[in-house]
Amino acid sequence: MHQATYGTLYSAFCIMATKLPRQKHIPQRTCIVCRTTGAKRGLMRLVRDGEGRVSYDATGKRAGRGAYLCHLPQCWEQALKRGALVRALRIEGLQAEDTEALREIAQRIVVEATGMAAS
Numbered sequence: 329m330h331q332a333t334y335g336t337l338y339s340a341f342c343i344m345a346t347k348l349p350r351q352k353h354i355p356q357r358t359c360i361v362c363r364t365t366g367a368k369r370g371l372m373r374l375v376r377d378g379e380g381r382v383s384y385d386a387t388g389k390r391a392g393r394g395a396y397l398c399h400l401p402q403c404w405e406q407a408l409k410r411g412a413l414v415r416a417l418r419i420e421g422l423q424a425e426d427t428e429a430l431r432e433i434a435q436r437i438v439v440e441a442t443g444m445a446a447s
Contacts, residue, residue, distance in 0.1 A: 371396040385412040404434035
């Protein structure tokens with residue numbers, strides 16, 4: 329009777345392991361308001377730069393402390409009203425220009441959401 333040795337078992341494992349396709353790692357992030365998790369590319373990143381300014385980061389690669397929001401208009405409204413964004417980015421408060429820019433982005437999201445729902 330043939331008895332399996334460590335070497336033959338290891339060889340068989342290596343052959344099986346190389347034939348299986350590897351799953352690509354997809355980074356997960358959490359929305360700071362509703363706490364839902366999703367793929368990093370599926371959420372919108374806001375970044376605080378070195379001067380304390382907050383802006384939308386379309387590429388997801390800008391330097392600075394980041395916070396993620398989903399595409400729901402309610403999350404954007406709550407992030408600006410309740411200070412979730414201020415807490416997540418660890419800043420004293422949003423500057424007026426930053427708040428206006430973020431409100432414009434939130435408005436675009438609302439328009440896109442209602443436009444898609446009407447279609």
